[in-house]
Amino acid sequence: MTDPIRFLNAFAHALAVMTLYPEGHPSREGAVDAAFDGLTGLRAPKGPPSFTFLEDEVVFGREPLRELKSWEFGRRLIAAGVQRIEFERTVTRDQFEGFLQEVLARLTLSSISTGEARQMRSLGVRFGAVGLQGDFALPAEGAKESTTLEMALGEEADAFRSMQAAVQSGQGVPLIEAEAVVWSLAVAMHGQQRVVMPLLQLKEFDQYTTAHSLNVSVLSMALAEALGYGAKQVRAVGVAGLLHDIGKVSIPIEVLTKPGKLSDEERLLMNQHPVAGARIILKSGDEMELAATVAYEHHIMLNGGGYPQLHYKRPCGAASRLVHVCDVYDALCTRRPYRDAWTSDKAVAYLESLAGQEFDPDIVRVFARTLREGDAQVKVLTEDTPAIAAPDGAS
Numbered sequence: 167m168t169d170p171i172r173f174l175n176a177f178a179h180a181l182a183v184m185t186l187y188p189e190g191h192p193s194r195e196g197a198v199d200a201a202f203d204g205l206t207g208l209r210a211p212k213g214p215p216s217f218t219f220l221e222d223e224v225v226f227g228r229e230p231l232r233e234l235k236s237w238e239f240g241r242r243l244i245a246a247g248v249q250r251i252e253f254e255r256t257v258t259r260d261q262f263e264g265f266l267q268e269v270l271a272r273l274t275l276s277s278i279s280t281g282e283a284r285q286m287r288s289l290g291v292r293f294g295a296v297g298l299q300g301d302f303a304l305p306a307e308g309a310k311e312s313t314t315l316e317m318a319l320g321e322e323a324d325a326f327r328s329m330q331a332a333v334q335s336g337q338g339v340p341l342i343e344a345e346a347v348v349w350s351l352a353v354a355m356h357g358q359q360r361v362v363m364p365l366l367q368l369k370e371f372d373q374y375t376t377a378h379s380l381n382v383s384v385l386s387m388a389l390a391e392a393l394g395y396g397a398k399q400v401r402a403v404g405v406a407g408l409l410h411d412i413g414k415v416s417i418p419i420e421v422l423t424k425p426g427k428l429s430d431e432e433r434l435l436m437n438q439h440p441v442a443g444a445r446i447i448l449k450s451g452d453e454m455e456l457a458a459t460v461a462y463e464h465h466i467m468l469n470g471g472g473y474p475q476l477h478y479k480r481p482c483g484a485a486s487r488l489v490h491v492c493d494v495y496d497a498l499c500t501r502r503p504y505r506d507a508w509t510s511d512k513a514v515a516y517l518e519s520l521a522g523q524e525f526d527p528d529i530v531r532v533f534a535r536t537l538r539e540g541d542a543q544v545k546v547l548t549e550d551t552p553a554i555a556a557p558d559g560a561s
């Protein structure tokens with residue numbers, strides 16, 4: 167049995183024993199000791215040990231624990247609003263026991279507010295219906311917001327980069343990791359009661375792709391939700407948004423980072439990324455058909471323009487039309503070497519001016535409403551964001 171599994175079993179056992187025996191009882195103390203020993207014995211590959219509970223998976227750090235597929239106890243934790251647990255290295259046994267009591271209260275109370283994020287930072291443990299790293303709190307007015315959000319999505323950005331690296335080295339897209347990132351973004355999005363557009367510090371191209379991919383994922387989920395999609399579909403759209411540009415891994419970095427206009431040959435190469443992406447995703451698993459379709463279609467316009475050219479005219483899938491809108495919006499709101507980032511209003515006006523031609527007018531209408539009024543609020547962080555070299559046009 168691996169360490170994380172041993173710990174989780176001891177953790178579940180301790181909670182069960184705690185329902186039976188009062189504080190101070192030897193059985194209870196022994197069970198808590200065993201779980202705490204399991205925790206201190208955990209070797210996280212990087213950072214503090216963390217567990218994420220998905221519907222059918224348990225993920226330790228970024229590594230899915232196959233032996234715990236469909237672990238019943240994980241489902242109970244999710245139902246109690248515990249989707250993620252993070253332990254600081256310095257957590258003491260007392261703090262750990264306090265955490266167990268909190269979880270126990272959540273598991274046994276009937277009136278649990280699952281939407282509420284819980285942070286026990288002082289206790290060395292954070293858990294709850296959250297996927298956020300770093301600070302949960304909204305940045306104070308005037309504070310260095312970009313720093314806070316960069317931290318907040320650091321792990322998601324890392325996870326995305328490692329997915330890209332896996333694809334680059336010829337492996338498929340790790341679906342579980344993609345889902346974990348999307349889950350995390352979805353929860354972050356709701357945790358803050360607004361759509362966060364996490365423009366990270368953009369210094370290098372790969373950071374541009376990472377920030378762009380996370381942004382498109384978040385925006386696509388917000389839009390899907392506004393369009394009335396169910397939770398499962400929303401997350402599938404989030405995965406599709408995250409992976410829409412994955413085909414760019416096969417384009418030489420010089421072409422990707424060229425600041426000026428691309429030559430015809432380079433443009434040709436660039437325009438292959440939708441097909442390349444769809445191919446990579448299809449090879450990676452059967453459940454990823456939607457993401458493959460979106461990767462293939464996200465540069466195709468409503469009127470059939472764009473690329474790749476379809477042999478016969480047919481409408482693109484709804485998710486593709488949706489991601490297309492978010493993709494162009496994010497590209498416009500990102501600063502480029504030759505122009506400033508557009509404001510949200512200007513970008514939305516641009517989308518509206520091409521509704522019916524390039525963009526699906528119904529989707530643009532809902533997107534504009536979501537951004538302008540709704541309860542969603544997009545925070546565009548452009549201050550101190552250095553310009554990066556990236557090809558022009560929506561990417």
Ligand SMILES: [Fe+2]
Pocket residue numbers: 378410411493560561
């Ligand atoms: Fe893109």
Ligand SMILES: [Fe+2]
Pocket residue numbers: 410411439464465560561
């Ligand atoms: Fe693209």
